[in-house]
Amino acid sequence: MAPPLIEVPPALLERLRSAERVVALTGAGVSAESGVPTFRDAQSGLWAQYRPEELATPEAFLKNPRMVWDWYAFRRTLTQKAAPNPGHVALSRFQELFGDFTLITQNVDGLHARAGSRDVIELHGNIETTLCFDEGTVATEIADDGKSPPRCPQCGGLLRPGVVWFGESLPQAALERAEQAAQRCEVLFSIGTSSLVHPAAGLAWVARRTGALLVEINPTSTPLTVHADYVLSGPAGQVLPLLVQQIEAVRG
Numbered sequence: 001m002a003p004p005l006i007e008v009p010p011a012l013l014e015r016l017r018s019a020e021r022v023v024a025l026t027g028a029g030v031s032a033e034s035g036v037p038t039f040r041d042a043q044s045g046l047w048a049q050y051r052p053e054e055l056a057t058p059e060a061f062l063k064n065p066r067m068v069w070d071w072y073a074f075r076r077t078l079t080q081k082a083a084p085n086p087g088h089v090a091l092s093r094f095q096e097l098f099g100d101f102t103l104i105t106q107n108v109d110g111l112h113a114r115a116g117s118r119d120v121i122e123l124h125g126n127i128e129t130t131l132c133f134d135e136g137t138v139a140t141e142i143a144d145d146g147k148s149p150p151r152c153p154q155c156g157g158l159l160r161p162g163v164v165w166f167g168e169s170l171p172q173a174a175l176e177r178a179e180q181a182a183q184r185c186e187v188l189f190s191i192g193t194s195s196l197v198h199p200a201a202g203l204a205w206v207a208r209r210t211g212a213l214l215v216e217i218n219p220t221s222t223p224l225t226v227h228a229d230y231v232l233s234g235p236a237g238q239v240l241p242l243l244v245q246q247i248e249a250v251r252g
Helices: 010-018 028-032 045-049 058-063 065-081 086-097 172-184 200-209 236-251
Strands: 021-026 100-105 125-132 159-163 187-191 213-218 230-233
Touching: 010 213, 010 236, 021 086, 021 172, 021 200, 058 065, 065 125, 065 159, 086 100, 086 236, 100 172, 172 200, 187 200, 200 213, 213 236
Parallel strands: 021 100, 021 187, 187 213, 213 230
Antiparallel strands: 125 159
16 A cells, blocks of 8 residues: 655645755664664664663663673674664755755664765764773774673773763753754754653754744654654655655755
């Protein structure tokens, strides 16, 4: 059965025809379409006995660093097997369509960059990045000595995945860039995100306070739905390619 037709309101297309400052905020729903399990869905097999909160905190890492490292190694294999979907690819076209486009993601899988998006603001880090637990510096050369987790080549401390854990603050530079983009944008797209996780969920309200148009793309309702100016109900992989096609048509 063919997917239902998704109608893009003409008034929205007219607004997008001349828009230049555009922000897109993406969440787990976009990656789920590529087969990447959401944070909680990754609890399967060996890891089903644990809650995510038991594996994604600094305290959990200090208590059992090997277990936490191995869980993230497992999650890394899942993201590496995944490929960008049509939603990721369509968002990479946004950077050509709009003169000042900012892509902000809560996802840690790097699929936006693999789809061709440049300078993505990764609010929750990147699972392919490795940091020194003690110093917070990025480790680029890691000795393959079989240790789990490996040790920092600079100070000898434990290495950890470069993602934001429960109880940790978002990277300050990334959050500031995201807030600045939201403050100056004309249109903000909220795509595949639950709009529940703060401070990322607050970016839509930052944009709204400065008069931006809010557009939600999601197959299910969220706390943002009733406040959005336009809601395009459906998966990002279906909605975004259609939207790009129609924007290209009206912009010539």
